[in-house]
Structures are given as C-alpha cells and as structure tokens.
Amino acid sequence: MSSQEISLENLGVPLSEKLARGNLLAAACPSREVLKHLTSRWGVLVLIVLERRMHRFSELRRAVGGVSERMLAQTLQHLEQDGMVARVAYQVVPPHVEYSLTPLGREAAEKVRVLADWIEVSLPRIARHWAKAERTGAVDADNRDGQAL
Numbered sequence: 001m002s003s004q005e006i007s008l009e010n011l012g013v014p015l016s017e018k019l020a021r022g023n024l025l026a027a028a029c030p031s032r033e034v035l036k037h038l039t040s041r042w043g044v045l046v047l048i049v050l051e052r053r054m055h056r057f058s059e060l061r062r063a064v065g066g067v068s069e070r071m072l073a074q075t076l077q078h079l080e081q082d083g084m085v086a087r088v089a090y091q092v093v094p095p096h097v098e099y100s101l102t103p104l105g106r107e108a109a110e111k112v113r114v115l116a117d118w119i120e121v122s123l124p125r126i127a128r129h130w131a132k133a134e135r136t137g138a139v140d141a142d143n144r145d146g147q148a149l
Contacts, residue, residue, distance in 0.1 A: 034082050038108055042067050042075040047101070047109040048116060050085065054100035084108055 022031035037043050042064065049055060049063045061072050076099060079085040084105035090096040101109055119126075 037075075037078040037082055038084070038112060040075065042071055043079060044112045044116060046072070046075055046079065047084070047105065047112050050099060050101045051106065051109040051113060054098050057097055057099070060099060079105065 023029045024031050024035060038047070045064045045067070046060065049060060055063065057072070057076075060076075061067060061069060064072065067075075076085055076087070080087050083102055086100050086102050086105075088098045088100075090098075
C-alpha cells in the first residue's frame with residue numbers, strides 16, 4: 001500500500017467523494033482552469049461587480065477600471081462556461097446583453113470578495129513590505145509581483 005492510500009486524511013473517505021472533489025495540486029486537474037478563471041484579476045473584479053446586481057457589458061467595462069473590451073469578453077465567456085455567469089441577449093437593435101451571477105457564481109463571488117476585502121484592509125501592511133523590499137533592492141520598484149532582480 002502506498003503512503004497516500006494509508007494517510008489519515010484518506011481514512012473513511014469514499015472513493016466517489018475523492019473523485020468528485022478534484023485535486024488542485026495535481027497538474028492535470030480540471031479544477032485548475034476554474035481556479036484560473038475565478039482568481040484572475042478580471043475574474044475577481046467581475047464577480048465582485050456582478051454580486052451587487054445585473055450589468056450590461058458597457059456598464060461592467062466602466063465598473064471594472066482598466067479592463068479592455070477583449071479581456072472583459074474573454075473573462076465573461078470563461079465565467080459563463082464555468083456556470084458562474086448567466087448571459088441574456090435581447091433581440092433588439094442595438095444589441096442588448098445582460099450579465100448576472102448564477103447561484104454558483106454568487107457562492108464564488110462571496111468567497112473572492114472576502115479575499116479582496118482582506119487585501120484592501122491589509123494594503124498598508126503589504127505596502128510596508130514593498131517599501132522594505134525596494135530599500136534592500138530585492139524587488140524592482142516597477143515590478144511588485146515579488147520577482148527578484
């Protein structure tokens with residue numbers, strides 16, 4: 001028996017439950033695509049905006065500062081394919097399309113909003129780490145993603 005098969009976390013867990021859950025740490029797990037869509041910069045922001053109410057495409061674009069039309073369309077398409085966003089197109093001229101969260105999308109939005117809220121509240125503490133890294137030369141001031149020079 002392998003160490004994975006006898007680990008304490010696997011004791012008493014039915015195989016069907018293990019298979020249904022997914023494994024984000026496995027390279028080939030399809031749940032990674034969903035994670036990528038939900039936690040992308042634009043995915044998080046779209047979910048937060050749609051959590052309040054339905055929006056048309058142009059309203060979403062204005063609400064999510066800095067997103068290009070192409071990236072917003074791609075993000076919405078991914079979130080729709082994942083079952084997070086509902087798209088309703090009205091047959092009028094000019095075209096009228098509305099986006100809203102599905103029940104699954106509402107659950108996801110609630111989760112990412114908690115992370116976004118934590119980031120905003122913690123930003124002063126995070127900024128102190130940025131300043132320290134800049135003083136020590138560990139991080140390029142224009143590249144705050146933590147990559148060393």
